Amino acid sequence: MLRTDKMAFTLDSKPQLDVRDLSDSLDNKSLEDVLSWCWDTFGKGAAIGTSFQGSGLVIIDHARKANLDFPIFTIETGLLFPETLALKQRLENLWEVDIESIRPEQTIEEQADTMGKELWKTRPETCCQMRKVLPLQSKLATLDVWITGIRRGQSEERKNTGILELYQFDKLRGNYILKLNPMVNWSREDVWQYLQEEQIPYNELHDRGYRSIGCWPCTKPVGEGQDERAGRWEGFEKTECGIHTFLGQGI
Template sequence: MSLPTAAPTPTTSALPAELLDEALALRAAPAEELLAWLERRLGARAAIASSFGVEDMVLIDLARKHAPSLRVFTLDTGRLPPETYELIEVVRNRYGVHVETYFPERGRVEALESEQGFFSFRRSLEARKACCAIRKVEPLERALRGRDAWVTGLRREQSTNRADVDTVEHDREHGGLLKLNPLAAWTRHQVWEHVRAHAVPYNALHDRGYPSIGCAPCTRAVKPYEDERAGRWWWEAREHTECGLHPVR
């Protein structure tokens, strides 16, 4: 018996050419300047997609100062570590942010677990991608509907899969939205320097050797010699360690 699927739905109309041109002209600008431009041009029609890792916390902190109209949303897969939920509450209280939460479709999760068990994602790459599609990819499609732009904490230094991430992207995967990655060129040192300088709250798992944090069963601490995303789906080949939210070029 196959699991129910849902066809991707276009999220918005095509991005106006002049808006994309303006954004591309700012691709080398500091993160603060890029966010301030987004505030002026789109405001609440743009949103930060947050998994509440340290990069996303830096983005939220910068946005409160330079782009306060930006919305913040998260994908609650149903399997996040408790430390992530604790941090979400800290963000809500400290920054006064209304965190929009998107869950996977109940029927699809019920079918997945009933038919495949609770750890099907460990059986094969195909099975893992099927789980990610249900718990992350489809909810993201809904989260982006009606928006003109989204902002992520992707950095080139995080992994070889992300080495070509650009600061400004035309996201044709999601109906032609503007996708901004203001921290693309930041190093890990720069991220933590900002956290310390501005007392930015962060996920407690970072202090336990987790540089990248996702679903609890799919994330582990990394060893000193491993890259930042080595703890994500560690049983797979390194070139596969993306969930589908950010297509690999």
């Protein structure tokens, strides 16, 4: 859903050009300013999606301190580490928020019955589609803006990410959403310095060599000098779960 009454452009009036201009104008602004712009423009039509990685925590902390009451959601695949689930609870207590858990249609057991046991070992693309992409698509259909913690420095695939992108998240229905990536210019060091200074709890798996943390079957610790996301889907060509790529390139 994209409600054009809130936008400075319409989808049939060169949206690419306008989104890119808007993105360029936001690129040098502070995180506070970008989030405030988003709140003033979209209010609760914008929501923060998080998997509790460092940059998402920075966004939520800034939003809470500035009283920007964005809804927050996470995709609960049923295969998250216990440490990740414990962190979710700690953060909800700290920020006094409810973080909505978006769940797949099938439980792990139901998926094993219909698609075969441990689908992530044989067809991780299908597994991610069922457990992450489809639930996310349903959630995005209720929003105008999806706020993410993507950083350009995370991997080769992410190095050209715009701060604001127009995404067609459902080609069948022709639905678009704005994707706001306010952390694109932050480095990993910037993120960790902030979390330490503000004493924000983080996933304890980071202290055990994990950098990018997703489902437990598909996440391994990362060696020195590797991409932050190198520990995901070890043994497969796959580098993205699809939630940031199923729509094709942002425009």
